[in-house]
Amino acid sequence: EVNLVASGGADVQPGGSLRLSCATSGFTFEDHTMHWVRQVPGKGLQWVSLISWDSETTQYADSVRGRFTISRDNSMKSLHLQMNSLRSEDTAIYYCAKDKGSRIQPPLYTFDIRGQGTMVTVSS
Amino acid sequence: SYELTQPPSVSVSPGQTARITCSGDELGRKHISWYHQRPGQSPVLIIYQDTVRPSGIAERISGSNSGNTATLTVSATQAIDDGDYYCLMWDSRTAGYFFGGGTKVTVL
Numbered sequence: 433e434v435n436l437v438a439s440g441g442a443d444v445q446p447g448g449s450l451r452l453s454c455a456t457s458g459f460t461f462e463d464h465t466m467h468w469v470r471q472v473p474g475k476g477l478q479w480v481s482l483i484s485w486d487s488e489t490t491q492y493a494d495s496v497r498g499r500f501t502i503s504r505d506n507s508m509k510s511l512h513l514q515m516n517s518l519r520s521e522d523t524a525i526y527y528c529a530k531d532k533g534s535r536i537q538p539p540l541y542t543f544d545i546r547g548q549g550t551m552v553t554v555s556s
Numbered sequence: 557s558y559e560l561t562q563p564p565s566v567s568v569s570p571g572q573t574a575r576i577t578c579s580g581d582e583l584g585r586k587h588i589s590w591y592h593q594r595p596g597q598s599p600v601l602i603i604y605q606d607t608v609r610p611s612g613i614a615e616r617i618s619g620s621n622s623g624n625t626a627t628l629t630v631s632a633t634q635a636i637d638d639g640d641y642y643c644l645m646w647d648s649r650t651a652g653y654f655f656g657g658g659t660k661v662t663v664l
Contacts, residue, residue: 477642479653491651527598541646542589542604
């Protein structure tokens with residue numbers, strides 16, 4: 433069974449930094465693109481970022497580009513999100529997600545969101 | 557950026573059919589996914605590539621996509637179908653994913 437456990441969320445002041453992590457199991461991590469998705473409690477979903485299986489390709493939502501950096505460690509089967517210059521509008525639950533496609537098949541342009549996510553609160 | 561428009565809410569009687577739309581420019585040319593989120597839970601993928609159900613998703617859930625509108629159809633609705641539904645698409649021009657605003661489905 434696929435397990436994705438996000439951690440690292442905390443209360444932080446505006447302008448501060450935070451590093452989120454996602455521990456994974458139950459699938460061949462190094463074969464899959466991975467994503468971060470966020471959700472303000474009670475509001476809608478927003479895709480944040482993706483990283484390809486080999487870390488060669490990263491993409492970001494306009495609202496976080498230049499402030500957030502996604503990375504992965506295939507040896508540790510872990511995903512990370514370095515969040516700098518945090519703003520109040522970054523307050524959300526952050527979920528990690530596994531791309532449904534893999535490096536050995538055509539892209540499926542979708543992903544599975546698993547786990548309860550980790551809460552980031554940016555407030556003074 | 558890309559705008560995906562969903563109705564804020566849909567109400568349906570148990571056993572009836574709920575249809576949730578997702579509208580956007582030339583959406584029929586994109587690959588659409590749908591997620592269902594129950595209160596307090598993380599979203600679950602229920603349709604991808606417009607019409608494909610992941611393993612474990614009931615056959616009474618189906619999707620279509622044509623023109624500027626994608627539609628999720630939930631037949632024979634039950635209380636477990638309550639919750640929020642979100643459409644998702646990949647925009648190759650911006651190399652980003654976009655969610656619709658979500659539709660709250662109430663089965664009553």
